[in-house]
Amino acid sequence: MKLLFVNSVVTGLKRRAAGRPRWQVGAVIAMAVLGSGVSAYALITSSGDRAIVDNVQGDTFQALGGHIVQSTLTNEVIAGQNAQAFQQAFALGDGFFGAKFHAGDGGGANVGVGERYTRMPRADLTGAGQWATHTPARATGPNATGCTGCHNLGGDDGGGDSAANVHRDANHTKALNQMVQRNTPHVFGLGGLQKLAEEMTTDLQNARNAARTALGCGSTTTAGSKTVTLTSKGVAFGTLVITHTSGSTNCTEALSAPVSGGANAVSADLIVRPFQWKGANAFIRDFVRGAAHNEIGMQTTELLGSPTVDPASVDGDGDGVTNEVFVGDMTALTLYQAAQPRPTTRQELASLGIIPALSSAETSAIAAGSTAFDSMGCSTCHVRQLTVNDVIFREPSNNPNFRDPGNVFPNGRSYGSSSLDINNPVSFDLTKDSPENNNIHTANGQTLGAFVRDSSGHATVSLFGDLRRHDMGSGLAEEVDEIGTGKSVFETENLWGVGSTPPYLHDGRAASLTEAILEHGGEAQTARNNFAAASTTTQKNLVAFLNNLVLFKSE
């Protein structure tokens, strides 16, 4: 069919050009083709060309050892071989993160106008299979051929320079002032963050549920009201007023900010969401499948199709490839992210002989900067450390708030239909099992990749954050309220690894830590002013303290 089409077009053009000089014939044909509206773009989406790419370049997943089917992992867990399942998943996740996916794999997407990748959202491309028609709706990209296209500052799994910023047009406005720009954060220690969020969510919801029960919400019609103070792990999340109106079993709730005039620290559902700049995503799987689709054009079957249509038959991004990422692959990528090593410090690396010993001047500056960090008020929000009580990370989680609602994937298929079993998760110990940096042993007998285990068996997560949202003032406000939490509201950025990952702030506007501090406002205005008013020596000490917080991988 392709040859017939080509021949008929050229034959027709030749007839119309009869009698003209041949150079004119050539020009006529070329101009006719270019100006005819025919989609004369070179983009590999056909099965034949994709097969050639696969044959020459090799199937990327095959090179990584092949896709993982979720039932394989689940069956291994059931058979008592959790460690094998975790190892297998981590290895594939590692390969997935580092891979560059090509057309045969389904990497990228049919942006339209011949492009496979774009840093500019193209809501104007509304033709069949083009950017604006992708399923799920696309907000950005695809921006890169693989995860490390952006996560490369401070090593693989690190942050990204400003050149790696992405631009999102969630509402397909086509208007530049309705897009947001996002800098790439590092992904170290994510398992610790999700576990903290799980436990904090449980604390907050338990407090709410106790009050609701006492008021008879859902069961009685007696009027009443209760004010609940929301705290977890020493972090204040504000207050919740629950009101039970007379004559109804329903109750209403009103959430207040922990800081007068500040932002609500958490959403009304009291789910602590540790991922993305505004705290949009609660669990790693949700975050990575969105990123795989939007950033690199690798679509998981969890997003596509419907409960009654085989998702393997759906090509959501018009690139001619279906079934790009299996449920098991997504479990693997999730576990790989969750088991990333904790960030460390230059002082710790020096103590282990990995880097040269720090000078006494540098050590003194870090110590003085640490003191200033507290006295200036930075640690009010950038809380140095929080403790995870249950150190076992599970995928899927045993906390329903950190799975898809109702155990149903976004495409409507149940977890069970893909053998993702909440009773048989693949699991690992945050304080023992990270495969990265496991060849380096710390003074307490653990490995450098593991979270520090305290005497109670709990994991210490030195995140320098509080997993709360804050109003950062008009100076950091965006033109778009990305998730409805407020244009100037962002979640506290965890400072672990900050010495390895400039630039800073949500859009990478701060090339240096000094700039980042000075650009704080809103709830952080006082701390910012304290820094600005300090001596240059004290300011340098604080920056030295922050630069001590680094990423490291031994591989």
Add this chain to the structure above:
Amino acid sequence: MRSIDMKTFAGAVAAAFLAIAAASCAKVTGEPSGGDTSGVTSAGTPAAAAPLPQSNVSNVGTQRAVMPAGTNPDPGAAPARGEGPATQPSAAVMQAVGSVQAKLDAVTAVLEGTRVRFVDCNESAACSARLEAPSLAGLRDLLQSVSAQQGGIGFVAREQLDAYTGRTFVADVTMGGGQATRPVPTDENELLGN
């Protein structure tokens, strides 16, 4: 001079052929990319497998997690399949899905910004659907319309945040097949948490 003309012509035709050929390759059929439906991994031992330290959660038999209150364990977990469904839905199920989808689409067509994410039905015509609206009031209106259309529904509503798709309000709705129903509140603030 003639030879130059010939080269020019040949080059232009070649360029045209390449462009047309490339265009004709674009967006044809979407074939499965070799998805594994055998129920076993298509992988051998992963090439990049790193040696792991001894885990305290390894090889201790099936782990039965303690489920928090409110958990809805999926009774359908059956760990013996690949990616695709084990069996294709029956014609009756497909018909029920199509019918409900059409009815819900008729409702969302007149309520701006609302949509149906998916519909699922079983053999006894008990159906579930996930409905989306851009605001809480919009979700209330949508649920009220669907409830009136269906003669009653069950539902669980929630706010959904996503860095890529922004803020939406979503309800998982059940209908038909004798499933429990409840009234949709007039105060949209009572949708969440009740």
